[in-house]
Each structure stands twice: as C-alpha cells, then as structure tokens.
Amino acid sequence: MIPYFTGLGIGLVASGSSIILLLVLAAPFIARKVKLNTANKFKRRLFKQNHGLLLQQLISQKTDFGERMIISLLDLEKATNNFDRTREAGGGGHGVLYKGILDLQVVAIKKSKIVVQREIDDFINEVAILSQINHQNVVKLIGCCLEREVPLLVYEFISNGTLDHHLHIEGPMSLSWDDRTRIALEVARALSYLHSAASMPIYHRDIKSSNILLDDNLTANVSDFGASRYIPIDKTGVTTAVQRTIGYLDPMYYYTGGLTDKSDVLSFGVLLVELLTRKKSCMYRSGGDGVGLISHLISLLAEGNLDELIDPQVTEEGDGEVQELAMLAAMCINLKGEERPTMREVEMKLENLRASISVAPDAAATRRYDRGQTGSVCMPTEGVVVEASRQYTMEEEILLSARYPR
Known part of the structure; x- marks a missing residue:
C-alpha cells in the first residue's frame, strides 16, 4: 500500500x-x-489621435467630410494583399503608392515611409482639402485610414502615370502638341477653380509635371495636396514655411515666405516651358555660360529665335500658337508677382489658344509659325533680356542656398 x-x-x-x-x-x-x-489598443489610440487632428482641421475649415470616408486598416490590407510589394504602383522619397481593389473599385493607396509630425500634418491637411474639392481635373479622394501613425489616403486610381513620365521618355516623340495644350488648359482650369471657385481659396504650392497624373485618355488630374494651404478670403497672402521644388519655385516666395496665388502661377509658367521644350528647369544649363532654362527661353523669345530651344516635335506640329504659349509662359514667370496674370486669365488665354488650334487647316496656314511673330498674347518685350539676367541670378542663388539649411 x-x-x-x-x-x-x-x-x-x-x-x-x-x-x-x-x-x-x-x-x-x-x-x-x-x-x-x-x-x-495601439490602433484605437492612433485612430483617436488622428481622428481628432482631422476633425480639428475639418471643423476649422467648416468641411463636411463624413464618417463614410473613413476606411479600416483591415480593408486596405485585404485590398493590397497586406501591402505586398508586387502591388506597388509608384512613389518617391516620402512614401509608396499601392494599387488595390476596394469595393470592386481600383484605388491608389498612399502610404508614408517615415513617421514625423510634418508627414502626419500633411496627410491630414490633404484629406481636409480634397474632401471639399469636386473638379474633373483634380484627383478624387475616396477616403482615409486613421489606424496608422501616419494616415493612409485612398484615391481613385489614375492609370497612365505622370505628365513628367510622358514628357521625358526617351526618343524623339512624346505627347502631341494638341495633347500638350489640352493638358495645360486642364491644369489651368483646376488651379483657377482652386484659387477662385472653391469655398475657400486654396493654393497648391507644388505644381510640377510629376504631380500631374494622366488617365487612359491623357486627361490631366492635379494631385499631391499635402503642401497646399487654405487662404482666408479676407487675406491676400499668408506667410508659411517654404515648400521647395527647385526649378518651379517662386523666388519671391522663397525669400519672403509670403504665399499668394501668383506663386502657383509662376510654377504653372515653368510647367508651360517644360511642355514647350521637354526640358527640366532644375537640370537644364545652356552652353558654357550655364544659363538656366527660364532665362534662355526668355532671351530667345526676345530675339525671336525660339526654334533653338523648342522641342522639334512642337515646332513641327504647332503653328503660331507655339509663340503664343511661350509668351504666356513668359507672363507667368515674371519676377514681379503682381504683374503675373491670375489663373483665371491664364485659363481664358489657353481656351482662346485651343480654339485657334482647332480652326480649319487652310485658315491655320495663314498663321504659320515664324521667327519674330508676336502672336495674339500681348507682352512688351523691351527689357526682357535684363529681366532674364536677373531671373538667372535668382535661380542660381536659390540652387546654391538650397544646399544649406535655412
């Protein structure tokens, strides 16, 4: 026992x-x-934090966003196969763009690579701005996910890449002259709407060819509103931290931080030069003198010798409208902001230019592009070379100072 x-x-x-x-x-x-x-618990804390930031921004702008536009992280993980690398559709230094299927719709999901307060602020700002914009030439925001440290943004998927990609492909042929002028008009319409037709004026602050998306029909969609700013109607300008994309940057904005609608106008003018020349302003230097793209174009315009710089495809396909568009670009990139046209005026001029392109061929033949022809967009050319010289000096100062912290 x-x-x-x-x-x-x-x-x-x-x-x-x-x-x-x-x-x-x-x-x-x-x-x-x-x-x-x-x-x-972490996701709930992030949701509460980011939702609070978003609500604060929306309330201050009196924007009706709606809970329907808030998408769960689980849904986005399913849409992208848990953010699989094979679903990456583009991106840059700050983030990655994923392609996914959400509710039977193809979407683009913007995901930040870095976690800093500025990125969070920019994402929240973009949600607040895009939630009140409804324009055929502005990329459509579908919703956002607030369950990550930096929110995820969900847009309609624009299938055909960026304007930058289409312009700067290798080979002699790029977008047709007709497509280039139409895209310019579509971007101008979007900016004109943002400046004057939205419930509160919006300045984009980062207009450039890589922020213009093209769909299957090559229709332009302005994107990337992280740097954009609302401007109260009773204020003509606001001082902000400078958003820098060298080559498109308004020198006056760079030095003063004073943001106006004319800063977008200058960036748009640089975009017009890029459409005309297929050259990037930030990379171009002419000959031994190292003259910048903008200065070179203005000098050639004053001399009536644009053929030297204009994309040969544009020279071949275009007509008198080539010089008209160059003159309009020169007006937009005027160093004196108050002398630049508004985006509404630019839009109207481009509409007139587009109308002239569509006239009958025999009528167009009487307006054949010729050196020294002034076109229908009036701009005095006296002193343009002096202005170009000063523009070049300021471009050099910006490029040099950009290498060092301000």
Whole structure:
C-alpha cells in the first residue's frame, strides 16, 4: 500500500505536469491574443489621435467630410494583399503608392515611409482639402485610414502615370502638341477653380509635371495636396514655411515666405516651358555660360529665335500658337508677382489658344509659325533680356542656398 503522502506527492506532480503542459500548449495562443489586444489598443489610440487632428482641421475649415470616408486598416490590407510589394504602383522619397481593389473599385493607396509630425500634418491637411474639392481635373479622394501613425489616403486610381513620365521618355516623340495644350488648359482650369471657385481659396504650392497624373485618355488630374494651404478670403497672402521644388519655385516666395496665388502661377509658367521644350528647369544649363532654362527661353523669345530651344516635335506640329504659349509662359514667370496674370486669365488665354488650334487647316496656314511673330498674347518685350539676367541670378542663388539649411 502506497503511503498517503507519497500518493499525494505523485498526484501533485501529475497535476503540476498537466498544468505546465497546458501552459506550454496555450502559450502561443496567449501570446498571440496579448499581441492582438496590444495592436488593437495601439490602433484605437492612433485612430483617436488622428481622428481628432482631422476633425480639428475639418471643423476649422467648416468641411463636411463624413464618417463614410473613413476606411479600416483591415480593408486596405485585404485590398493590397497586406501591402505586398508586387502591388506597388509608384512613389518617391516620402512614401509608396499601392494599387488595390476596394469595393470592386481600383484605388491608389498612399502610404508614408517615415513617421514625423510634418508627414502626419500633411496627410491630414490633404484629406481636409480634397474632401471639399469636386473638379474633373483634380484627383478624387475616396477616403482615409486613421489606424496608422501616419494616415493612409485612398484615391481613385489614375492609370497612365505622370505628365513628367510622358514628357521625358526617351526618343524623339512624346505627347502631341494638341495633347500638350489640352493638358495645360486642364491644369489651368483646376488651379483657377482652386484659387477662385472653391469655398475657400486654396493654393497648391507644388505644381510640377510629376504631380500631374494622366488617365487612359491623357486627361490631366492635379494631385499631391499635402503642401497646399487654405487662404482666408479676407487675406491676400499668408506667410508659411517654404515648400521647395527647385526649378518651379517662386523666388519671391522663397525669400519672403509670403504665399499668394501668383506663386502657383509662376510654377504653372515653368510647367508651360517644360511642355514647350521637354526640358527640366532644375537640370537644364545652356552652353558654357550655364544659363538656366527660364532665362534662355526668355532671351530667345526676345530675339525671336525660339526654334533653338523648342522641342522639334512642337515646332513641327504647332503653328503660331507655339509663340503664343511661350509668351504666356513668359507672363507667368515674371519676377514681379503682381504683374503675373491670375489663373483665371491664364485659363481664358489657353481656351482662346485651343480654339485657334482647332480652326480649319487652310485658315491655320495663314498663321504659320515664324521667327519674330508676336502672336495674339500681348507682352512688351523691351527689357526682357535684363529681366532674364536677373531671373538667372535668382535661380542660381536659390540652387546654391538650397544646399544649406535655412
């Protein structure tokens, strides 16, 4: 007969072994549950934080966003196969763009690479601005996910890449002259709407060819509103931290931080030069003198010798409208902001130019492009070379100072 205490000991050991075995078997499930609970708490905290920032921004702008536009992280993970690398559709230094399927719709999901307050602020700002914009030439915001440190933005998917990609492909042929002028008009319409037709004026601050998306029909869609700013109607300008894209930057904005609608006008003028020449302003230097693209174009325009710089395809396909567009670009890139046209005026001039392109061929023949022809957009050319020289100096100052922190 086994002594009582010996039996008790055996029972305790057996029970202890069973408990330990159960704990060992259950450990992974417990750990997974704890990890899941921790992750859910973290997501809820981020949602609360980002939702609060978004609500604060929306309330201050009196924007009706709607909870319907808030998308769960789980839905976006399903839409992108957990953000699989094969779903990447583009991106830059700050973030990655993913292509996904959400509710049977193809979408683009913008995900930041870095976690800093500025990125969070820019994403929240973009949501607030795009939620009140409804324009056929502005990329459409579908919703946002607030369950990550930097919110995810969900847009309609624009299938055909950027204007920058189409302009700067290798080979002699790029977008047709007709497409280039139409795209210019579409971008002008979008900016004119932002400046004067939105419920509160909006300045984009980062107009450039890589921020113009093209769909299958090559229709332009202005994108990337992270740097954009609302401007109260009773104010003509606001001082902000400078958003810099060298080559498109308004020198006056760079030095003063004073933001006006004319800063977007200058950036648009540089875009027109890019459409005319297929050259990037930030990279172009002419000959031994190292003259910048803008200065070179203005000098050639004053001399009536645009052929030297204009894309040969444009010279071949265009007509008198080539010089008209160059003159309009020169007006937009005037160093004096107050002398630049408004985007509404630019839009109207481009509409007139587009109308002249569509006239009958025999009528167009009487307006054949010729050196020294002034076109229908009036701009005095006296002193243009001096102005170009000053423009070049300021371009050099910006390029040099951009290498150092301000």
